[in-house]
Amino acid sequence: MALSSTLSTVSASAGTEPFDASSLSSWGDWFVGTPLRLVLTALVGLVVLVLLRRMIKSVTDHLASGSLMDRRGLRNLAATGVGTAVLQTNPLAAARRAQRARTIGSVLRSTATLVVGAIVVLMMLDEVGVNIMPLVASAGVAGVALGFGAQSLVKDFLSGMFMLFEDQYGVGDTITVGDVSGTVEAVALRITKVRDSSGTLWYVRNGEILRVGNRTQGWARATVEVGLAVDADLEQARAALTRAGARLTADPVLSTYLQETPRVVGIETLSAAGVTLNIEVRTNPSMQWDVARALREAVRTELSEAGLALAAE
Known part of the structure; x- marks a missing residue:
């Protein structure tokens, strides 16, 4: 009875026929007004949110798995440097790509939920006659206050995003x-x-x-310093170091880590205590330490076979 009398009062104030609780047409006229618009607003917002979240998840999942470049229209991009970086098959590169894509996807999905939810709530409040301008102004003030109060937290999140x-x-x-x-x-x-x-x-x-x-992005460099006696035959030493580099190039496993042929740089230091020669090689990311250890072992073997002694400490 209270609902019907309230609806009758609203109908009378709106200049329409009084609401008749026993009439289906009165209920139908009432429902196609504000309640229907509220339901439609909520449904449209829900559909938009579901579509946005599914689209974001689909894109980030494809990026995480590296299959996005297989789609038509992106195959040309796959042939570029950007596409090559995205499609790296190194396990570490795949892990970092997957984590980066999923983290960004999580942020985008949360942002979409907040934005769509806020818009739907404001539209529904406006529909029932609530003045939303003070709410918008209050939200702006609250956002500024939150920004000042949580500067370090906001700074951490923004830095993480970049x-x-x-x-x-x-x-x-x-x-x-x-x-x-x-x-x-x-x-x-x-x-x-x-x-x-x-x-x-x-x-x-x-x-x-x-x-x-x-130290492990793009490429790395393995460098080995070889200290020799001051009176050592430098030509013989260079030849020994070159043969040590050739050992790595011939290795079926280590050679896959190399991006160039090992080269002897030359004399790095010269003193009364001895001479220092350097041999270096460009390697795949994270492989410079394994290559350097193998290179030191090869250098020691070649110097020993050539009869060259290392400088005394």
Whole structure:
């Protein structure tokens, strides 16, 4: 009775026929008004949100698996440097690509939910006659207050977003951040987890990272310094180092890590204590340490066979 009398009062004030609770046509006229518009607004918002989230998930899943470049229209991009970087088959590269894509996808889905939800709520409030302008103004003031109150948190999230989009580093990379050097185990929007050589897991806030050195991105270089006696035959030493480099090139496993032929750079230091020669080679990311160890072993073997002694410490 209270609902019918309220609806009758509303109908009378609107200049329409009084609401008759026993009439189906009165209920139909009432439903096709505000209630129907509210239901349609909610349904349209829900459909838009579902479509947006599915589209974002589909794109990020394809990026994570590397199958996006197989689609028509992107095959030309796959032949470029950008496409090659996206389609790297290295396990570490695949892991970092997958984590970066899924993290960005999670952020985009959450953002879509907040934006669509806020728009739908405001439209529904406006439909029932609520003045939404004070709400919008209050939301703006609250956003400014939140921004000032959580500056460090916002800074961490923004820095994390830029690091992910710019691909500064990823899972498996060896980086140096301030006083911390180690292997990246996880990259999130707020923190980066780095494990050093002693096994300590460091949690680094992204907003505190002013500069970062990545030792395993793109390519790396393995360098071996060889200290010889001051009176050593340099031509014979260069030949021995060249043969050591050829050993690596002939190795069926190590040769797959090399991006160029090892070369003897020349004399790096010269003193009364001895002469230092360098041999270096460009390698795949993260492989420079394995290559350097094998190169030192080959250098030692070749110098021993050539009868050349290392400089005394």
